[in-house]
Amino acid sequence: MKHRARIPAWLATAAALLSALCALAADRPTLKAGVFEPPRAAPExxxxxxxxxxLSLAGYRGxxxxxxxxxxSCPEVCPTTLAVLAQARKRLGPQADQVQVVYVTVDPERDSADRMRAYLKGFDPTxxxxxxxxAQLAAARKNYGVMAERKNIGNTYTVGHSSSVYLIDRQGLLRGMMPYGRLPDDYVHDVRALLSE
Structure with a gap:
């Protein structure tokens, strides 16, 4: 007499759970940015x-x-990144109102709120x-894994820092990290993908 192999209940449950997780991942749009898998709550x-x-990320939910x-005072990387983000926002057309660019300083000694407002307005008033x-800024950097290092140059200084941009979805989940040097259309693609969910 042949005996059928019996699948333990825990194995069947694990297989069903794995199948459900794969289906959920398959429903997520493909991003051009590096993805956080699984997505997790963006540090506040x-x-x-x-x-x-x-400034609170919760205020931009939705x-x-x-x-x-x-x-x-960044000579190249920051203005390049902000110009790309401004171009991407323009290319989004009516969807631009559903996007918020947030830029956090790594130079609190020079960057007051007023100075940042004037600087960012030159790229996009929104x-x-x-x-x-x-201490507050160091904590924010630590939460996002951002490096920043002051480098003295004669009588002044600059700050070497991480230059990726984090993509946070409408539910406040950290979904992707776009490396420096990507084109506006890469941002447009990923923003539209996240808005389509």
């Missing part, structure tokens, strides 16, 4: 906003947030900057 910010008041770190105490 509580900083001084360039628009006045407190929008896709593009979060970067930099400083107003961009919001964040500043605060050195």
């Amino acid at each position: 910010l509580s900083l001084d906003a360039s628009t006045g008041g407190t 929008k896709v947030v593009l979060l970067g770190f930099g400083f107003t 961009f919001v900057g964040g500043t605060g105490t050195p």
Whole structure:
């Protein structure tokens, strides 16, 4: 007499769970940015906003947030990144209102809220900057794994820093990290993919 192999209940449950997770992942849009899998809650910010008041990511729930770190005295990387983000926002057309660019300084000594507001306005008047105490900003960088290092140059200094942009979806989940040097259309593609969910 032949005996059928019996599948343990735990194995059947695990297989069903794995199948469900694969189906969920398959439903997610393909991003050009590096993805966080699984997505996780984006660490909250509580900083001084360039628009006045407190900068909090929770205040932008329902929008896709593009979060970067930099400083107003940056000679090349930051203005390049902000110009790309401004171009991407223009190319989004009517969907641009569903996107918020947030730029957090790595140079609290020079970057007041007023200075950040004036600087960001030159790229796009909707961009919001964040500043605060050195301790507050260090905590924000740590939460996002951002490196920043002051480098003295004669009587002044610059700041070497991570230059990727984080993509946060409308539910406040960290979904992707776009490396420096990508084109506006890459951002447009990913923002539209996240808005389509």
